Amino acid sequence: MQSKKFGLLMILVFMAVICLITSLYQSADLSASVSNEYGLFITLLTDSAGHKGFLITLVILGLLFLKLPFTRAQFFSKGLQLGVILLIGFTSKAALKELTESPRPYTEWLAQQALIESAEGFYDLNSVERDGVIIVASESVSSWRTQHWKGEKDYSFPSGHTIFVAICIVFFGGLFAQYRQWLPLSILMLWASGVAYSRLWIGMHRPEDLFASIAFVAAVYLLVPPFNHLGDKLAQQWPNSWPFKLLPDRAK
Template identity: 65%
Template sequence: MQGKKYGLIMVVALLVLLVPITLLIRSVDLTSPVFDSFGLFITLLTDSAGHKGFLITLAVLGVAMLRLPLSREAVLAKGLQLAVILLIGFASKTALKELTESPRPYTEYLAQAELIDSAENFYHLSAPQRDEVIENASHHVSTWRTLHWQGEKDYSFPSGHTIFVAICVAFFGGLFLQHRHWASLAILMTWAGGVCYSRLWIGMHRPEDLFASTAFVALVYIVTPSFPKIARLLVPYVPIRLFSQR
C-alpha cells in the first residue's frame, strides 16, 4: 500500500476536480448551438479516452514514464500492473453496464422530445430504429453531439472513458507526483478534467457515473499487485535501449 499512496492521492485529486466540473455543467442544454471549433475540441478530448484514441494516449504517457528515473525492473512491474488494471477496468465496465441498465442522459432528452416513449424504450428498439431516432433528433441537436450518440448506444453506468482516465491518473499521475514532474502532472490532470467534462457535455453520462467510476478504479488499483517477481524474470529479455540509463 505504501508504494501506491501517490496514485491514491491523485485519484482523490480527480474526485475533488470532478466537483467543480459537475457543478459547472450541472444542467446541460443538449439543444444549445455549438461552434465547430468547440465541437471539434470536445470530440478530440473524448476520443482520446475512447476506443479511437486510448492507445495513442497510452503511448504518449508511456513515453513520459520512460523519462522518469525508474529501473528496468520497476518499469516492467508497473507495465504489468497497468495491463491488469486496464483489463479489469474494461471487462468490469462491460459487465456493469449490462447489470445496471442505466439509460444514457441523451435518451431522456429523446423521450422529452417525444421521439421515443421513454428512455428505457430506446434500448428495446432495433439498431436501425435507434439510428433513425437519433437522426431525427439532429434537427434540434448539434451533430457534434449526435455524432457521439450514434457511436454509443449502450448503457450509461459506469463511464468507460472515466475509468480509463482514472486509471491513467492513478498510474501515471502517481508516478509524476512521486518524481515531482509537475508539468507532466498538470497536463495529465487538465486532460483528465477535460475528458470528464466532455462526457457530461455530450450527454453521455451523469455526475454520479463519473464519481462512481473513479472510486471503482481506486478500489481496483488498491487490490492489484505490482508483480515484481515476474518483472525480475522478464528483465533479461527486454532491450536496454527502451529504458533510461540510471
C-alpha cells in the first residue's frame, strides 16, 4: 500500500479535476456548428486514448518512464504491474459494456430528433442501419462528431478512453509525482483531463461513465500486486545487454 500512495493520490487529484469539469460543463448542443480547428483538436485528444493512438501515447510515456532512476528489478516489476493493469482494464471494459447495455448519449439525441424510436432501439439495428441513421444525422451534426459516432456504435458504460487515461494517471502519474517530475506530470494531467472532456463533447459519455471508469481503475490498481519478487528473479536472469545497459542498477 505504501508503494502505491503516489498513484492513489494522483487518481484522487484526477477525480477532483473531473468533478470540476463536469460541474462547469453544460450538456453539449450536438447540432452546434464546429470550427475545423476545434474539431481537429478534440479529435486528436480523443484519438490519443483510443485504438488509433493509445500505443503512441504509451510509447511516449514509456520513454519518460525509462528516464526514472529505477533498478533493473524495479523496471521489471513495474512493467509487469502496468501490463496486468492494462490487460484487466481493456478486457473488463468490453465485458462491462455488454453487461450494462447503457446507450450512448448521442443515441438519445437521435431519438429526440425522431431518427430512431428510442436510444435502446438504436442497438436493435444492424451495423449498416446504424450507419444510415448517423448519415441522416450528419445533415445537422458536424462531421467532427459523427465520424466518431460511426466508429463507436457500441454501449456507453464504462468509458474505455477514460479507463486508459486513468491507468496512465495512476501508474505514470504516480511515478512522476514520486520522483518529482512536475513538468511531465502536469502535461499528463492536462492531457487526461482533455480526453475526458472530449468524450463528453463528442456525445459518447455521461459524467457518471467517467467517474465509474476512474473508480474502477483505482480498485484494480489497489488489487494488482507489485510483483517485486518476480521482478527480482527476472533481473537476475536477464543478461546485462542492450537495452538494459540504459538501466544500470543505480539504487543499491
